[in-house]
Amino acid sequence: MLNRNILFILPISLSSAKGASSTCIRQARALADQGYQVTILAARSKSHSKSNGNVPSNSSGIKIIDALPARTGRSLLGHLRPLLFSWKTIASAIREEKPDVLHVHNPTDVIPLISSLVNRVFKIPYIFHINDPVPESIVSIIGLRAVKKIILSKASRI
16 A cells, blocks of 8 residues: 655754755655645744745645644754654654654654654654755754764664
């Protein structure tokens, strides 16, 4: 049976029209055009506007949930808010959307780590999409090689 429900998890806001958010939007649109049910769980943004032409509206066949806590900086303290408060949001989105596949983007952030840990309960096939130039860039933020090892070990395929 073909998996038809995709949940993207994006640790940054969709209001940015570049990088991982742009990639995620293009992938979501392509999948929606092919008949997939697509949801994007993204970080909240004060400037988030659904009227932005780059951000798909819920009426475009893509459901947008902008509810993840945004990172406040690149230091360990900047990652503290998403680290502490995203667990429940991610678990709730997975329970509500019932995805067949999780597709998690990683602009250097802790959300992919949390997503992989939450997914240990749900056991959904997991795509870890590295948007950075090299996989080691996720380690460079906080200097923990174990973070990369955990995330990559939870991926369904590499």
